[in-house]
Amino acid sequence: MSSITPADVPADTATGAKGGDGGAPRRPGRVSLGGVSLNLRSSGIYIAFALIIALFSVLTDGALLQPQNISNIIVQNSYVLILAIGMILVIIAGHIDLSVGSVVAVTGALAAVLMVNMGVAWPLALLITLVAGALIGAWQGYWIAYFGIPAFIVTLAGMLLFRALTLTVLGNQGIGPFPDQVRTLANGFTNGYLGNVGLGPLGGADLFSLLIGLVAIAGMVVAQLRSRNARKGYGQSVEPMALFALKMTAGAGLILFLVVQLARFKNLPWVLVLLAVLVLGYSMLAGRTVFGRQIYAIGGNLQAAVMSGVKVKSVVFWIFVNMGVLSAIAGIIFAGRLNQAGPTAGNSFELDAIAAAFIGGAAVQGGVGKVAGAITGGLIMAVINNGMSLIGSPSERVMLVKGAVLLAAVAFDVWTKRRAGGTR
Amino acid sequence: MTEHILRMVGITKTFPGVKALQDVNLSVRRGEIHAICGENGAGKSTLMKVLSGVYPHGTYEGEIVFEGERVEFGSIRDSEHAGIVIIHQELALSPQLSIAENIFLGNERAKRGIIDWNRTNYEAAELMKRVGLRENPTTPIFDIGVGKQQLVEIAKALSKEVKLLILDEPTAALNDDDSAHLLDLLRGLREEGITCVIISHKLNEVTAIADAVTIIRDGRTIETLDMAADDVTEDRIISGMVGRALDNRFPPHESSIGEEVLRIEDWTVHSPSQPGRKVVDGAGLTVRRGEIVGLAGLMGAGRTELAMSVFGRTYGVNISGKIFKDGKPIVIRNVQDAIRHGIAYATEDRKRYGLNLIDDIKRNISAAGLKGLASRGWVNENEEYKVAEGFHRSMNIKAPTVNSVVGKLSGGNQQKVVLSKWILTEPDVLILDEPTRGIDVGAKYEIYTIINRLADQGKAVLVISSELPELLGLCDRIYTLSEGRITGEVAREDATQERLMYLMTKGQEKLS
Secondary structure, eight states, rough: OTTTGGSSSSSGGSSSOOOSOOOOOOOOOOOEEEEEEEHHHHHHHHHHHHHHHHHHHTTTTTTTGGGGHHHHHHHHHHHHHHHHHHHHHHHTTTTTOOOOOHHHEEEEEEHHIIIIISSOHHHHHHHHHHHHHHHHHHHHHIIIIIIIOOHHHHHHHHHHHHHHHHHHHHSSSSBOOOOOHHHHHHHOOOOOOTEEEOOOGGOOEEHHHHHHHHHHHHHHHHHHHHHHHHHHTOOOOOOOOHHHHHHHHHHHHHHHHHHHHHHHSSOOOOOHHHHHHHHHHHHHHHHHHHHHHHHHHHHHHHHHHEEEEEHHHHHHHHOOOOOOOHHHHHHHHHHHTTTTTTTTTTTTTHHHHHHHHHHHHOOOTOEEEEEHHHHHHHHHHHHHHHHHHHHHHHHHHHHHHHHHHHHHHHHHHHHHHHHHHHHE | OOEEEEEEEEEEETTTEEEEEEEEEEEETTTOOEEEEEEESSSSHHHHHHHHHHTTTTSSSSEEEEEEEEEOOSSSSHHHHHTEEOOSSSSOTTTBBBBHHHHHHSSEETTTTTOOOHHHHHHHHHHHHTTOOOOOSSSSSGGGGGGHHHHHHHHHHHTTTTSEEEEEEEETTHHHHHHHHHHHHHHHHHHTTTTEEEESSSSSHHHHHHHHEEEEEETTEEEEEEEHHHTTHHHHHHHHHHHOOHHHHHHOOOOOOOOOEEEEEEEEOOOSTTTEEEEEEEEEEETTTTOOOEEEEEESHHHHHHHHHHTOOOOEEEEEEEEEETEEEEOOOOOOHHHHHEEEOOOEEEIIIOTTTBBBBHHTTTTTGGGGGEEEEOHHHHHHHHHHHHHHTTTTSSSTTTTGGGGOOOOOOOOHHHHHHHTTTTOOOOEEESSSTOOOOHHHHHHHHHHHHHHHTOOOOEEEEEHHHHHHHOOSSEEEETTTTTEEEEGGGGGGHHHHHHHHHHHHHHEE
């Protein structure tokens, strides 16, 4: 099939009429800056993120971007970010998952029972917990995909069911402490395998972390260059070299800044490493695999997906299985960080994950969204949380601002769509 | 006896790019049953939407005189207020509410906002008696059949003191008994002095019940026949409905026909919403390599239902029958099976079933054949781009790049994207359902050229179309479908519009 060339298709159908319309109309929602066109709808989120960071840097006199604080933001929000990765896939497919907070609790409790009460070796215990997460996802996926109950109802029931299960297992108290390895994964940092280097006025920093950062930058540049060359080889238009170089420099600068700051504090948090792997992996899954494409197809037009031979039920089922596994990972990390599994673990995590996805540009009707967007949405909320607590805002005000940001993000999305003369 | 309750004069209605109605005149005498006949897409429904205010005054040209006065309806409410009620083919009832609640929906029997249930149910029962509906007024709508639901619609119309009742294809979804009952009821309403306008494809019903017939073709009034004076037969109506000029809108084509590719035998499909009703009834057809076969039928004949039920059972329940591919029996349980067996179906409803409107051209083109562009689950996006770019050029899809969003394209270009999508799956059989619906003339010619090309490549093509000239200009052989049954098979050289329309409007039993 991949041997299809344009020669297989009618070649001279253009001979007939010259009439019809000439080209698509200009696309609104796009601004043009010095010849560089920018899609506001898809890049607005990153601009907003940058503005919010700048705002809080000023308000906190730079405390926001201090090494320790950056580390805190990542570690404290890692579980919501992991959930947001799964949630964005669920939302792209046009569904929702309200149960993830309770699944975080029940998988954390299971891990604790296995490791603490039953003394199961930690690698095996983690594996069993992940499988349990998958089974929970399969349970919900069955009712949604094959039985045909709306995801809202199934996962609302799941929210209650799995919270009840947590309470049954734990009673009213937490179980802990966890083995050191699990705590390190959730809360710890890479070792200073290679010692420290001096960075002049910035002081000492961990060499291993810096090297990882350089490897990441090199990997990014090489991958992007190869993809650019491949596209050129296929005769596609690519952005001018200058712009490409500018983008790469900006990306490298960002990674370098993050890594240097972290290296100056306590090296790389393990959850950041895990998160980076997940973000990379799921971005590729969503954008470049058949499975990922089918998720977008289902959310974009369910009927058309069915009529194009997409196995809709199976795809939806696996999306929820995946959500269950990611919830279990988040559950382990959350319990490990607190060093105990508690009955109220994961309360309202589902709302944070859903908000992250929508702030990150997902569409309410489905079919639209990116993993990177959901992560950015989650980070926007994390920065607001962190920045506002640094300047001493009371928690009710933080909640107020987060609510307003969510509403504004979706309102912006709807507005750009309407301005673009939305197709539905 | 020449008093007219309604006169529509010089009605012209234009949509962007299309003149749907051009200088249409319609005069309906008080107390008669007036039928409107015409092919699919002739403009009957548009005319009724103009009359009932769905297209408000100011969006059309011409004037409407009702009860001797010039009227300018701004909405359906206005026309209902004047006493004009339209009952659409798709009934507008709320299935969970009772018969009585539906009859008085939007017109509730209430005092100061509080519903008077006794009065509601009593008056509903009176109205139900008038239309011959023997049910409890409190029975929910989903509990009664379509025939009775039709009666509820009429009772609802009567509750609004209707003077002119418009019925759009009222018997299309009904069985023979229900149809007969409905026609009796219309005669009864005529006795009561209610004027009816009925849009119908069933010419035997028209000749049986109507006092006058207005024929519309291509958005123009062709003629109005007085049934009593002119002794009008079904054939007389058919010759008015068709008789469209055949011009050189079709690229010349000689088919080289090979062996049989697809054969369907004794194919029966039941309606999912009305169990027991056969939408397709024992249909059979064959398509051969390199051949373009037409499937003609009026609205509701079961054309799309036949195609979709074959294409992976995407329509219908209790499907029975046999499918042979290259002479061997095959089983198609779902769309994946159909694609695997080399069958493609390009839908008549592009926006609903054909395209992901929020995604771009290249991803829409690859939607059905994505596995062929992937290895071990990974999509080769460069290959995808290349293939899409190939279609972009060869199909002459008018868009700046294949990254353009499909929802912004014109109908003709969207159709080219749909065809590209299915050609990419390398099918042996292409079922094209209304391939030129909503497409301008220039793009139609391009689509015809593409279809001819596909046949020349040895593919078997089955074209479903409401436009008889299109089938005559394109097809080597044409099947006619009427009420779910194949009523005829006509070779290209024997096919005329009159012959096809005759077969499309007859039940099979009347043929033999």
